[in-house]
Amino acid sequence: MIARALRQAALLVVLAFLPAIGEAVYFRGKVPWQSRLTSGQTVDVDLARSWGENAMWVDARPDNEFAADHIPNAILLNEDRWNDLLPQFLAHWSPEKKIVVYCSAASCNLAEEVARRLRDEAKLPNDIRVLQGGWEEWQKKNK
């Protein structure tokens, strides 16, 4: 029974490979194969700070973390209250400014998701970046 199960499993693996390869070929130009975000989608703290007034900071963390502390002049825009917070964000928005989105640390994905939604759903034409290392990195650089 075990040998039969293994033989069948191997066959299923081979069968699944075929359409998977076809799909990967189809998507080859659209997939970031080496890293989740390309260098053009992120920015480090120093460069983002050098943009000064030309940057608009967006805090993608939950409300309570934003209330505790945040980057000066950052605007709260998180996924939990996207519909409530988006109008408030758009009131401050300017098409010329770069948008820097951050969440708590390098391991969080909230900023990436908010950046994606601003690009794909809100259709903003701005240069939208995710802050490398997030709030944690900002605090380290500001000690």
Added chain:
Amino acid sequence: MKIAWRIVDLIVGGLFIYAGVLKVIDPIQFARDIDNYKILPWSIGVRLAFFLPWLEIFCGLALILRRLYLGGLSILSILMGVFLAASLIAKARGLDISCGCFGRVSKNFSFAWHLTLDFAIFAAIIALWFAQKNERGTRH
């Protein structure tokens, strides 16, 4: 009793086909979901994101059609075991993850819901193993 196990086959197989198709449609989102577990490097996760959904679909079909049945059951047992372990490890590490098992449909599931659903599917797969064993036992 045999009919009852066929129904379980259809439900489990159907669930994996559904889950697989949702991920085939959006492999990049599934790659992000894998990456959120912080277990594998992105370059491996993104390749798995193209392969695993098809494997789920074929295993689901194996259960429904009862062709390559034992192979399908074996792979689904391993997939569910690995997935449950990864979920528990991610939770223990404090990662706020969405499993992405059922695409955007499952984005709003709480962790408890994810776990309950996954354990239920895992239990059904194990039960199918026993049913298969008994069936073979009565045949011989």
